[in-house]
Amino acid sequence: VDDCEQRELTAGYALGALDRDDASRFEAHLRRCKACAAEVEAFRDALLVLAHTAEPAEPPAELRGRILAEVAPRAIDRPRRSFRSPFRWPLPALATGLAAAAACTVIVVVGTQGSGAGGPAALLGEPVAAEVALQPTGIGRILVGRDGKVVAQVTLHRAPAGKAYEAWVMPKGDAQRARPAGLLRGDGTQTVVLSARAHQGDVVGFTLEPAGGSPRPTSPPVATAHV
Amino acid sequence: MNRIGRRGELGRVEASSYLSDEALVGLVARGDEGALGALYDRHAQLAYGVARRLLRDAQLAEDAVQEGFVNVWRQASSFRPERSRAASWILMLVHRRAVDLVRREERRRADAIDERAELVADAANTEETALSHLERELAAKMLAQLPDQQREVLELAFWGGYSQSELADRLGVPLGTIKSRMFNGMARVRALMEDETWTTANSAN
Numbered sequence: 001v002d003d004c005e006q007r008e009l010t011a012g013y014a015l016g017a018l019d020r021d022d023a024s025r026f027e028a029h030l031r032r033c034k035a036c037a038a039e040v041e042a043f044r045d046a047l048l049v050l051a052h053t054a055e056p057a058e059p060p061a062e063l064r065g066r067i068l069a070e071v072a073p074r075a076i077d078r079p080r081r082s083f084r085s086p087f088r089w090p091l092p093a094l095a096t097g098l099a100a101a102a103a104c105t106v107i108v109v110v111g112t113q114g115s116g117a118g119g120p121a122a123l124l125g126e127p128v129a130a131e132v133a134l135q136p137t138g139i140g141r142i143l144v145g146r147d148g149k150v151v152a153q154v155t156l157h158r159a160p161a162g163k164a165y166e167a168w169v170m171p172k173g174d175a176q177r178a179r180p181a182g183l184l185r186g187d188g189t190q191t192v193v194l195s196a197r198a199h200q201g202d203v204v205g206f207t208l209e210p211a212g213g214s215p216r217p218t219s220p221p222v223a224t225a226h227v
Numbered sequence: 228m229n230r231i232g233r234r235g236e237l238g239r240v241e242a243s244s245y246l247s248d249e250a251l252v253g254l255v256a257r258g259d260e261g262a263l264g265a266l267y268d269r270h271a272q273l274a275y276g277v278a279r280r281l282l283r284d285a286q287l288a289e290d291a292v293q294e295g296f297v298n299v300w301r302q303a304s305s306f307r308p309e310r311s312r313a314a315s316w317i318l319m320l321v322h323r324r325a326v327d328l329v330r331r332e333e334r335r336r337a338d339a340i341d342e343r344a345e346l347v348a349d350a351a352n353t354e355e356t357a358l359s360h361l362e363r364e365l366a367a368k369m370l371a372q373l374p375d376q377q378r379e380v381l382e383l384a385f386w387g388g389y390s391q392s393e394l395a396d397r398l399g400v401p402l403g404t405i406k407s408r409m410f411n412g413m414a415r416v417r418a419l420m421e422d423e424t425w426t427t428a429n430s431a432n
Contacts (some may be wrong), residue, residue, distance in 0.1 A: 011413035041310035
């Protein structure tokens with residue numbers, strides 16, 4: 001490191017104190033100079049000492065939820081452009097009045113984050129055959145048991161008034177044969193047992209539906225996982 | 228069908244209580260928002276304290292913490308645990324956002340250090356743990372060992388968000404002098420951390 005003429009800038013960079021021009025030049029340099037990059041990262045720890053001279057303060061309680069809402073379940077507010085469902089949903093399928101009449105499955109909400117006893121695997125009650133992340137990334141995951149039982153751990157915004165999230169299990173590529181797998185309100189992270197079983201090749205998905213549920217999905221999925 | 232991985236039996240809630248910061252950052256890199264929540268629970272108080280001291284504005288401080296933690300989420304896969312601690316990386320991301328904001332809000336710029344009275348009033352809102360008190364004393368003790376000119380440059384940069392050329396103007400010394408004071412000051416702090424075995428920050432985990 002000692003022979004690198006840029007070395008002196010490592011400390012200022014770690015402190016965020018370089019002037020704009022220096023900073024952009026130095027960032028280009030960092031991509032080439034491993035020694036300086038390592039030095040910057042090592043200097044970061046010195047920031048802890050400065051930071052620790054501050055008095056800790058309690059942030060407003062809602063800040064945590066705002067951050068998690070920003071990173072994870074975006075899809076509800078504005079669908080991520082990059083998120084393409086792996087299968088096609090029939091859109092729109094049915095008038096909502098008819099849809100509401102078809103609410104025949106009720107999901108069992110077995111626990112929300114913070115209260116889970118034993119975690120999703122314990123809720124499954126059968127050996128875990130697969131664990132699959134829900135897409136988009138960060139929204140949650142599903143566990144599928146050997147006999148097809150499905151436990152989903154999913155983080156969703158609270159559904160708007162008059163709406164609920166509906167879970168579905170369907171053969172891949174055949175949304176017409178989607179089976180309703182229960183409803184949930186969505187409010188933070190929930191662990192739920194689906195009321196339909198899934199097998200290899202199936203797709204598990206969630207859509208926003210009228211509060212009573214629909215017999216078929218009527219909106220694009222907010223989350224999917226391919227078993 | 229993905230076979231269940233090492234994480235299979237590890238619910239998020241259970242995981243968060245015993246995993247190290249570095250392991251949690253690893254989970255965040257794999258899209259685990261529960262792990263981000265756990266990191267927030269550990270570090271948000273100090274991060275918010277830092278942002279408030281720098282910005283003197285509760286709303287701006289919240290913005291800095293929020294944007295900082297969102298960057299933790301976005302950049303988690305670039306974090307290298309062998310190079311620095313996760314705690315310092317997280318605080319750096321929040322601090323960097325706070326500096327960006329303070330530079331935008333010129334009028335709020337701290338005359339960095341002489342605002343302690345106000346800060347003490349803020350602190351009354353937080354139940355300070357014995358541990359965080361200890362850390363604060365240790366940090367102050369370490370900084371007190373720096374030559375005044377080095378400490379001044381570090382504190383003005385960190386708490387005032389001043390860039391090196393702004394510091395040169397403000398202190399009336401050549402830019403090169405600022406650069407070397409900053410480098411020597413940071414190197415000294417790092418050496419002191421090794422001497423003191425800065426363990427308290429990690430034992431909070």
